[in-house]
Amino acid sequence: MFCEYFEARVCRSCPLIREPYDLQVRNKERSIRRVLASLDRPTSRRTPAHPPAIKSRFEWLPTYRSPETGFRNKAKMVVSGSKKSIVLGLAPNEKHPTGIDLQSCPLYAPAIHAAFTPIRAWLQRLGARPYNIPTAKGEVKYVLVSANPAGDLMVRLVLRSKAALHRVEHTWSELQAELPNLRVFSVNIQPEHTTVIEGREEIILSSERYIPMPGIGTDLWLAPGAFFQTNTAASQALYAQAALGAETPTGNRLGFILRSGWFCLCPEFRRGRASDWCRSRGTRY
Template identity: 40%
Template sequence: MLVSTPRCDYFEAGRCRSCTFIETPIVEQLGRKEARCRELLPSVPAAGWLPIVGGGDRDFRNKAKLVVGGAAGAVTLGILGPDGAGVDLRDCLIQEPAIRAVIPRLARLLDATGLAPYSVPRRRGELKYVHVTAAPSGELMLRFVVRSEEGLSRIRARLAELRATVPEAAVISVNLLPEHVALLEGEREELLLGSSLTMELGDVSLHLRPQSFFQTNTAVARELYGQATRWVERFDPASIWDLYCGVGGFALACAPRSSPDSGSGSDSGAARRVLGVELSAAAVASAERSARDAGIDARFVAADATAFALGAANEALPELVIVNPPRRGIGAELAAWLDGSDVPSVIYSSCNPESLARDLAALPGYRVCEARVFDMFPHTGHLEVMVLLERAARV
């Protein structure tokens, strides 16, 4: 683990303060995050806290969401300053090197389009964002967020130049966001090249489409899925539901493999039934493709997680449930369903320990066995924490 504090010229010059704690040694950052989780989650026994997983201090972020600023022919790629002007951050050290390497090339190409960056104060302009995602292989997904058909047509017209400029690009798309709203993307996505980016995670590769969610730190994501797999192997459940499954990370990591030599575990593990539930039909399609490619026996359905659980009269209850909800948590309805169910074990992965604490208070029928903090977002106050729950003895 690196213990030095990276020097950031942007932070020291006051141009960017996104990495709030970058001047704090990484070891101290990790200690603060674990202490915060221990305070918020007192139901975790002291001996149940596993060692925190560090996320590095630089070169760790696999996705850059770059605001386009500046002027036509002289764009900036980074963030917006307090005055609404663009702040160029093309040398930001938290981005993976493959992302840093491509940003200057993208800036030159956008300059050549002549398209004007969108001005938030003036509510005028065309170019809003560039999203860049890097896979472990070095391949990239490029997404350009524009306001109108004009932006789409100009970028489309330069597709050959773009492919020559960024040969690492496996996926190129244009997203249209015409409204004057504080969103990172709109609903309409036009694919110009490819369809999905392959994220290799051990013996499973996840397929990310342009609007798919994936953890921002690939190395920590591997550790997160690995910990869940070890917990699953401990209980060896015959069936699993992965609620809020996204592109299927937890489900695919914990599902049986078709080959007996793939290390899937015990005989009962080889017969394990795995079902992933996700609201996004596109994410479900990606999960199904990943399962087919890896020879993994898992089923996925497109549905709201809470509605699915509450209406699952025709589904046999699983022996273990994995939940990985957004920041708001699983909420009162799903918590009440889980608490009143006969599901023996739950793995809860959370990016918000406050909502996790509320949800755990609503699950008195379970006891927390173990917990682990994952530093998915170094230099910030954000983190991922995962807990293992077992059904408490009924009185």
């Protein structure tokens, strides 16, 4: 896959991008087989007419292959630049003192790509100063954008304080007019000078509080601050495979899925304390 940011050496987040996808998959398959080899205790079967046979306990299903582009359903964009020239992307560094624009990153879903230009224009009209990391001054820290397969959007604006909140409350409807598929809009307050993106206080300004994300048999409802796998298609395939495994009549389970929604749909989970944790992270079912 070609990426202009990787080739320009301004973003190195995808170190395997030049490696053919088929080769990446084969390497992953070999790696996971090595990891699980210690769990696979083959049995030897000998009959008078046949030599010993070694049979694996595992049935290896075909590996799921993700789309290479347009699959990521969430963007975490640092807001930098100036009030009149907003940059959405990576934080400033010595070579790029005003930040690195990543609006054309090929990983993001089309609905997220389409939202960047209106968001940037609205922020410039808002007139709040981007947060400056070295001086710890400024107000706007991040824009977090999530999208579901239908193109519905959730936009969260992370601010250092409530100094610009009044302006946001009175102008965010302009952004909604430009993005008719914007269903959830909120402001997160993160006053600390830290690499932790989100603060504890979330102020939801839209009438809707969730966007639906596809589950297995029912939708999951994603709230601000909740986690959902960033590759929607891959999570669907994962949940579907896990659902088939759950039908297997055995008392043993290897618990490898603990994210938004999956265990919340299990009666045993919903009766336990873990369901309270799930609700606290914004998952509705």
